[in-house]
Amino acid sequence: MIKRLNNFLRSRIWRLLNLHRYARLEKRAFIECPFILTGQKSISLGEGVKIWPFARIEVFTGSKLAPALIIGEYTTIQPFVHIGVADKVTIGKHCLIASNVYISDHDHNTSLPRSDPLYKNDYLQTAPVTIGPNVWIGEKANILKGVSIGESSIIGAGSTVTKDIPSYCIAAGSPAKIIKVWDADLKKWVAWEGNPSEK
Numbered sequence: 001m002i003k004r005l006n007n008f009l010r011s012r013i014w015r016l017l018n019l020h021r022y023a024r025l026e027k028r029a030f031i032e033c034p035f036i037l038t039g040q041k042s043i044s045l046g047e048g049v050k051i052w053p054f055a056r057i058e059v060f061t062g063s064k065l066a067p068a069l070i071i072g073e074y075t076t077i078q079p080f081v082h083i084g085v086a087d088k089v090t091i092g093k094h095c096l097i098a099s100n101v102y103i104s105d106h107d108h109n110t111s112l113p114r115s116d117p118l119y120k121n122d123y124l125q126t127a128p129v130t131i132g133p134n135v136w137i138g139e140k141a142n143i144l145k146g147v148s149i150g151e152s153s154i155i156g157a158g159s160t161v162t163k164d165i166p167s168y169c170i171a172a173g174s175p176a177k178i179i180k181v182w183d184a185d186l187k188k189w190v191a192w193e194g195n196p197s198e199k
């Protein structure tokens with residue numbers, strides 16, 4: 001009871017103190033300390049978004065684009081997430097993102113071998129990432145630039161998603177492939193052997 005009250009007060013106080021720092025912070029949105037955060041003015045958190053401790057979230061507002069991170073209502077992001085945004089990352093409502101997940105909409109420029117420092121924003125290659133509502137991303141998964149994950153899909157633990165995953169699929173492996181699809185008639189996940197483009 002005391003713990004719940006403590007959590008309630010901490011999250012309310014945190015939001016009130018930080019409202020002006022973010023693009024949007026809806027009620028009950030909360031990022032638990034400690035965290036590494038840059039570009040708060042480009043971050044929008046919907047109602048009830050909970051981000052657990054040790055998040056590393058970097059929105060590179062110094063780049064030529066106008067980057068944005070948008071997280072929908074009641075999405076939960078577990079500890080040690082790393083989200084890098086140079087363009088746009090959109091995470092839908094009611095998603096569950098497990099610990100140590102990496103989500104990025106950019107790469108350093110890979111067109112040529114480089115000898116100068118790679119961290120310069122000028123050298124980023126970007127493509128937006130979109131994660132639909134009700135998606136569950138398993139522990140230590142990597143979601144790379146340009147990827148869309150459709151509504152209610154599941155990404156297996158340790159997977160690396162390099163291409164779009166449609167709605168109502170389970171995808172796993174590196175690179176992630178569809179392993180099951182939701183059969184609305186049977187009301188269960190069934191094994192998928194086909195080509196992703198046929199889904």
Ligand SMILES: CC(C)(COP(=O)(O)OP(=O)(O)OC[C@H]1O[C@@H](n2cnc3c(N)ncnc32)[C@H](O)[C@@H]1OP(=O)(O)O)[C@@H](O)C(=O)NCCC(=O)NCCS
Nearest residue numbers: 098137138139154155156157158159170171172173179180
């Ligand atoms: C993706 C997942 C949900 C699939 O569960 P499932 O439907 O029970 O899948 P199955 O065990 O029937 O596996 C089906 C096939 O996919 C493979 N597979 C399952 N999960 C996999 C993964 N994460 N990576 C690679 N392959 C995977 C299985 O080896 C199996 O292959 P096979 O047919 O060649 O034997 C589950 O394996 C998973 O990764 N869960 C995430 C757990 C997690 O991160 N929890 C954090 C708490 S929020």
